[in-house]
Amino acid sequence: MLSQGLVDIQTLDSTILVDLKYSTTDNFMNTDLYGELTRSYLQKKPAEMLINAHKILQKDHPDLRLLIYDSARPLSVQQKFWTSLDTIPPAKRVEFVDDPAEGSINNYGSAIDLTLYDTSAKKPLDMGTQYDYFGELASPVLENQMLAAEKLTKKQIDNRLILRNVMEKAGYFKSSNKWWHFNALSKSKAKELYQIIE
Numbered sequence: 225m226l227s228q229g230l231v232d233i234q235t236l237d238s239t240i241l242v243d244l245k246y247s248t249t250d251n252f253m254n255t256d257l258y259g260e261l262t263r264s265y266l267q268k269k270p271a272e273m274l275i276n277a278h279k280i281l282q283k284d285h286p287d288l289r290l291l292i293y294d295s296a297r298p299l300s301v302q303q304k305f306w307t308s309l310d311t312i313p314p315a316k317r318v319e320f321v322d323d324p325a326e327g328s329i330n331n332y333g334s335a336i337d338l339t340l341y342d343t344s345a346k347k348p349l350d351m352g353t354q355y356d357y358f359g360e361l362a363s364p365v366l367e368n369q370m371l372a373a374e375k376l377t378k379k380q381i382d383n384r385l386i387l388r389n390v391m392e393k394a395g396y397f398k399s400s401n402k403w404w405h406f407n408a409l410s411k412s413k414a415k416e417l418y419q420i421i422e
């Protein structure tokens with residue numbers, strides 16, 4: 225990672241928390257896919273944007289920290305994701321996992337999956353679903369509908385809004401269907417600027 229210009233987030237800000245889910249068996253494949261990759265890396269500019277998001281968060285919410293679930297991801301792992309979901313038609317599958325033939329922005333070290341951790345309660349905030357919940361309940365654009373149907377609470381949506389607001393203020397773009405996913409730039413720009421992580 226370092227030889228491709230990526231930076232280790234916690235060397236820039238050791239107060240940001242990291243729990244790389246694909247480096248554990250606590251993920252949708254129930255398999256440790258990362259092996260020796262146990263630290264969170266991003267390209268320099270996306271990393272600086274994240275550090276800024278954490279500063280913005282801590283100014284208004286000193287008890288909260290960013291908690292990273294995934295960041296730079298090898299293309300070989302993207303391929304494993306894609307294959308593992310092969311019972312889902314590709315047009316539907318891309319809603320939750322990018323096609324490795326195209327590459328994911330995570331494969332360019334320019335996207336991040338994260339949540340908020342409450343240091344007083346000593347647990348992540350309740351966002352209404354688990355990380356990598358593949359369904360409508362995870363979708364930011366359907367939150368009002370889910371609130372009206374009493375499938376999400378106002379508190380859960382407010383928690384997501386705290387995360388979205390700090391990430392967007394720092395320049396990240398939200399995902400329309402995954403509350404935890406943020407891109408630092410478009411895929412075409414990522415491909416222009418950075419090498420893919422094999």
Ligand SMILES: C[C@@H](N)C(=O)N[C@H](C)C(=O)O
Nearest residue numbers: 320321322328329330337
């Ligand atoms: C698999 C999920 N955590 C994710 O990151 N999905 C996006 C769409 C991706 O594959 O880039």
